[in-house]
Amino acid sequence: MLITHEKWPRTAQDAEAEQERLAGSVDVSTPLAPFRYIAGLDVAYAIDSSRVAGAVVVLDADTLAVEDMATAVMDVEFPYVSGLLAFREMPALITALGRLSVDPDVLVCDGYGIAHPRRFGLACHLGVLAGKPAMGVAKTAFVGQAAEPGIQRGEAADLVHGGEVVGAVLRTQLSTKPVFVSPGHLITASDATRLALRLATKYRLPETTRLADQLSRRALAGA
DNA sequence: GCGACAG
DNA sequence: ATCTTGTCGC
Numbered sequence: 001m002l003i004t005h006e007k008w009p010r011t012a013q014d015a016e017a018e019q020e021r022l023a024g025s026v027d028v029s030t031p032l033a034p035f036r037y038i039a040g041l042d043v044a045y046a047i048d049s050s051r052v053a054g055a056v057v058v059l060d061a062d063t064l065a066v067e068d069m070a071t072a073v074m075d076v077e078f079p080y081v082s083g084l085l086a087f088r089e090m091p092a093l094i095t096a097l098g099r100l101s102v103d104p105d106v107l108v109c110d111g112y113g114i115a116h117p118r119r120f121g122l123a124c125h126l127g128v129l130a131g132k133p134a135m136g137v138a139k140t141a142f143v144g145q146a147a148e149p150g151i152q153r154g155e156a157a158d159l160v161h162g163g164e165v166v167g168a169v170l171r172t173q174l175s176t177k178p179v180f181v182s183p184g185h186l187i188t189a190s191d192a193t194r195l196a197l198r199l200a201t202k203y204r205l206p207e208t209t210r211l212a213d214q215l216s217r218r219a220l221a222g223a
Numbered sequence: 224g225c226g227a228c229a230g
Numbered sequence: 231a232t233c234t235t236g237t238c239g240c
Contacts, residue, residue, distance in 0.1 A: 082228040
């Protein structure tokens with residue numbers, strides 16, 4: 001899967017302008033069509049944040065068996081700025097995606113989609129550049145408000161921001177802390193929430209992000 | 224003006 | 231994000 005990203009911003013000002021420019025092409029009203037391969041993406045940082053390892057795992061949508069995986073270790077060039085996470089993590093993720101043999105149909109990212117200050121989180125950015133469905137699953141709150149979902153697995157509450165439903169706070173396992181799901185591109189909030197739940201078969205986080213997390217740490221350690 | 228702030 | 235094993239609790 002090839003993604004080109006030229007004129008990558010180097011300053012926060014340029015990065016924000018880029019997000020506002022690309023936010024217009026986000027589509028979160030198209031239902032997710034049947035698909036075969038689902039990708040999980042995550043990154044790990046060196047203790048001094050000088051290097052980053054991006055990892056992507058591709059699973060069979062039905063069996064969740066691992067079909068392919070790829071990593072990319074590189075120097076970190078963009079600082080961590082809340083709301084601009086994509087500019088820090090995407091170079092490594094895009095490079096890893098380019099090393100895959102199996103082309104994924106849906107991208108499940110570690111972070112947010114439209115539940116973002118400018119409606120353009122990491123999942124939106126990757127989805128738009130790839131031209132594929134993408135969604136985000138985050139572990140902690142960012143923007144928006146939501147009621148506390150029930151303690152049963154599968155219970156969820158709308159995540160509202162700026163008067164709009166931008167995702168959901170979803171309980172993936174009984175009595176565990178809920179996760180924050182938001183659509184990124186070519187998927188609806190409800191479809192993203194359903195998929196997140198289906199992927200969280202045994203743990204709080206979806207298998208996609210769990211596997212990508214482990215892979216990224218291994219890549220960083222062995223590089 | 225004072226906090227909060229994905230990873 | 232990252233430093234970190236076993237351990238207490240549901």
